[in-house]
Amino acid sequence: MKYISVILTGFGNVGHSLVNILNSKKNVIAGQYKLDIRITAVIGSRYAIIEEQGIDLQRLSNCDKHSKGIQQYGKCLYEIVNSKDLLEKLEADVLIEASPTNIETGEPGFSHIYTAISKGMDVVVLSKGALVQHSKEIQEFAHLKGARVKMSGATAAALPTIDLAQYNLAGNDIYKIQGILNGTTNYILTRMHKKNISFTEALQEAQEEGIAEANPKLDIGGFDTASKLLILANTIWGTSLRLKDVALEGIENITREDVAAAVRDDKTIKLVGEAVRESYGVRLRVVPIVLENSNILTRADYKDKAVVFYTDLMGTMAVVGGASDPKAAAAAALKDVINLFR
Amino acid sequence: MKYISVILTGFGNVGHSLVNILNSKKNVIAGQYKLDIRITAVIGSRYAIIEEQGIDLQRLSNCDKHSKGIQQYGKCLYEIVNSKDLLEKLEADVLIEASPTNIETGEPGFSHIYTAISKGMDVVVLSKGALVQHSKEIQEFAHLKGARVKMSGATAAALPTIDLAQYNLAGNDIYKIQGILNGTTNYILTRMHKKNISFTEALQEAQEEGIAEANPKLDIGGFDTASKLLILANTIWGTSLRLKDVALEGIENITREDVAAAVRDDKTIKLVGEAVRESYGVRLRVVPIVLENSNILTRADYKDKAVVFYTDLMGTMAVVGGASDPKAAAAAALKDVINLFR
Numbered sequence: 001m002k003y004i005s006v007i008l009t010g011f012g013n014v015g016h017s018l019v020n021i022l023n024s025k026k027n028v029i030a031g032q033y034k035l036d037i038r039i040t041a042v043i044g045s046r047y048a049i050i051e052e053q054g055i056d057l058q059r060l061s062n063c064d065k066h067s068k069g070i071q072q073y074g075k076c077l078y079e080i081v082n083s084k085d086l087l088e089k090l091e092a093d094v095l096i097e098a099s100p101t102n103i104e105t106g107e108p109g110f111s112h113i114y115t116a117i118s119k120g121m122d123v124v125v126l127s128k129g130a131l132v133q134h135s136k137e138i139q140e141f142a143h144l145k146g147a148r149v150k151m152s153g154a155t156a157a158a159l160p161t162i163d164l165a166q167y168n169l170a171g172n173d174i175y176k177i178q179g180i181l182n183g184t185t186n187y188i189l190t191r192m193h194k195k196n197i198s199f200t201e202a203l204q205e206a207q208e209e210g211i212a213e214a215n216p217k218l219d220i221g222g223f224d225t226a227s228k229l230l231i232l233a234n235t236i237w238g239t240s241l242r243l244k245d246v247a248l249e250g251i252e253n254i255t256r257e258d259v260a261a262a263v264r265d266d267k268t269i270k271l272v273g274e275a276v277r278e279s280y281g282v283r284l285r286v287v288p289i290v291l292e293n294s295n296i297l298t299r300a301d302y303k304d305k306a307v308v309f310y311t312d313l314m315g316t317m318a319v320v321g322g323a324s325d326p327k328a329a330a331a332a333a334l335k336d337v338i339n340l341f342r
Numbered sequence: 343m344k345y346i347s348v349i350l351t352g353f354g355n356v357g358h359s360l361v362n363i364l365n366s367k368k369n370v371i372a373g374q375y376k377l378d379i380r381i382t383a384v385i386g387s388r389y390a391i392i393e394e395q396g397i398d399l400q401r402l403s404n405c406d407k408h409s410k411g412i413q414q415y416g417k418c419l420y421e422i423v424n425s426k427d428l429l430e431k432l433e434a435d436v437l438i439e440a441s442p443t444n445i446e447t448g449e450p451g452f453s454h455i456y457t458a459i460s461k462g463m464d465v466v467v468l469s470k471g472a473l474v475q476h477s478k479e480i481q482e483f484a485h486l487k488g489a490r491v492k493m494s495g496a497t498a499a500a501l502p503t504i505d506l507a508q509y510n511l512a513g514n515d516i517y518k519i520q521g522i523l524n525g526t527t528n529y530i531l532t533r534m535h536k537k538n539i540s541f542t543e544a545l546q547e548a549q550e551e552g553i554a555e556a557n558p559k560l561d562i563g564g565f566d567t568a569s570k571l572l573i574l575a576n577t578i579w580g581t582s583l584r585l586k587d588v589a590l591e592g593i594e595n596i597t598r599e600d601v602a603a604a605v606r607d608d609k610t611i612k613l614v615g616e617a618v619r620e621s622y623g624v625r626l627r628v629v630p631i632v633l634e635n636s637n638i639l640t641r642a643d644y645k646d647k648a649v650v651f652y653t654d655l656m657g658t659m660a661v662v663g664g665a666s667d668p669k670a671a672a673a674a675a676l677k678d679v680i681n682l683f684r
Contacts (some may be wrong), residue, residue, distance in 0.1 A: 004653075021655065033512070109565065158656035160510035168502035170375070170680040171673060172366065261558055296662055299638050308663075313363065313673035314500035315665030320638055323657030331655035333511060338512040 010098035106133030159322035352440035448475030501664030
């Protein structure tokens with residue numbers, strides 16, 4: 001049995017789900033992978049729990065999420081002045097970074113990740129911001145410090161994208177990637193197609209169902225798709241492209257008429273993120289495309305995601321599906337931890 | 343740079359392709375993965391080349407495939423009395439087993455694999471027979487000897503199946519697998535659907551195009567699909583099921599009328615391999631199924647393959663595509679070698 005100590009930053013939907021999964025799968029993980037994964041610290045935005053022997057996951061999973069839940073746990077509780085300073089003082093094998101993300105500053109994720117790497121810890125990243133802003137810097141610093149960085153949960157959560165490219169397609173030259181990487185926009189477009197409603201109506205429905213946020217700009221405008229595409233491209237090709245390098249068009253201007261016209265032609269409109277390696281560099285765009293219904297990307301409906309990789313040796317490879325919920329994202333982080341230490 | 347010595351058994355289409363790829367990708371593999379992969383022996387059915395410093399891949403890739411090519415290489419040539427005995431005398435880091443397969447005896451692959459494992463070598467398996475007949479035995483013997491076994495090329499070649507289950511879905515409980523695992527039958531069914539021709543006509547076309555073999559029984563009867571399904575199920579769930587445990591129905595009795603009826607209902611007939619973990623054990627069947635066109639498996643046409651995994655944490659995950667040719671199968675073996683030693 002290999003003992004793995006974990007610091008978890010962020011105790012929102014995904015962090016809480018991860019605690020639930022680690023608690024309920026403890027025996028399976030021990031039996032199948034010979035791993036004893038213990039969370040020794042949970043660092044929220046206001047409070048932290050620190051237990052060197054491992055936090056009682058059963059107890060914590062019964063608490064609410066966010067700071068309220070951390071307070072409920074009660075034992076070994078610390079009020080946070082600065083999460084980076086706190087992290088500096090702690091030791092563990094791996095940091096799982098699941099703080100709320102800000103794709104413009106990359107914080108607080110970047111500070112957490114940088115601190116962990118400087119201490120030689122491996123990092124499993126769920127929050128996109130730091131990777132969007134500092135992908136190459138993180139990779140290079142990790143290389144320097146002998147730390148490893150995994151990021152399945154930061155691209156399309158449950159759907160394998162980064163790990164598919166790096167592991168299952170090892171040895172291949174990937175020259176193009178196309179994907180439906182955002183569940184919210186795909187949900188809205190699917191509703192527009194199936195119910196012949198307007199963008200505004202579909203968005204409102206998605207908001208009522210808790211799928212779109214009150215401020216849906218990041219999803220609707222294509223920024224979330226662009227962020228994931230950027231992380232994929234920069235990680236796979238070692239480039240250091242920025243959000244401003246992505247030609248960006250959201251779905252807010254797609255009309256009922258556009259959808260009706262596509263349907264008449266037996267086609268489907270999807271918001272597609274596309275990365276193409278050209279001779280002069282990598283070209284990135286996020287744009288609504290009218291796809292033939294024979295295109296595999298049209299098989300991803302509602303919150304489903306899909307990615308297609310174009311390779312030199314293995315042809316075209318598509319992955320479709322994967323749940324889009326906090327549990328699935330947490331499972332992506334668990335997968336990364338298992339694959340780091342199995 | 344890590345030096346990896348490889349013994350290759352089998353120099354047919356796939357073995358020859360592997361030599362080509364290793365030759366042309368030498369610099370890429372060195373740069374990206376820091377691996378210097380050298381083939382130190384190629385063991386065909388009648389002749390072997392043994393060069394401790396590594397075979398000249400450029401020279402060998404210019405030779406024909408099969409025994410003829412091995413003879414053309416000329417240098418360091420041995421006539422084989424017994425390939426197992428020869429293998430016994432050799433040392434290397436990994437065996438890549440790509441001999442012609444016999445799914446009823448598992449030979450000569452099984453002897454090769456067993457000998458390599460007994461010497462503590464890791465094994466990358468491309469030939470299905472040994473795994474169909476002796477999956478659990480091989481796994482247990484490898485575990486005992488501290489050897490590792492990879493088998494991407496034995497299930498659906500380029501399409502990630504085993505490695506998707508073991509790596510990308512690590513930590514998940516997989517409770518069902520459905521797949522289109524045989525390119526030949528899928529090609530025939532696709533032709534019947536698109537051209538409204540009979541099974542006999544479609545088979546004949548496939549034979550003329552070199553897609554179906556002169557004796558197509560293994561493909562048409564579902565045995566190839568059953569073999570791959572069996573390897574997947576036994577590896578993922580640790581069962582020791584046999585070919586006789588697979589409820590088997592081929593595509594030979596599908597008529598033009600069956601296809602026409604399916605098309606009328608906006609459906610598609612596919613030969614599906616299905617493994618379901620029930621409370622009493624694992625149930626396996628290979629059977630033509632009339633699928634709704636919304637089913638992702640209907641996106642695999644002609645020689646395409648597709649697999650859907652049903653999981654507890656990550657929902658449903660489908661992979662579709664992947665080239666079906668000797669180069670793609672060889673690339674699957676290369677991927678396994680890289681992932682063993684990266």
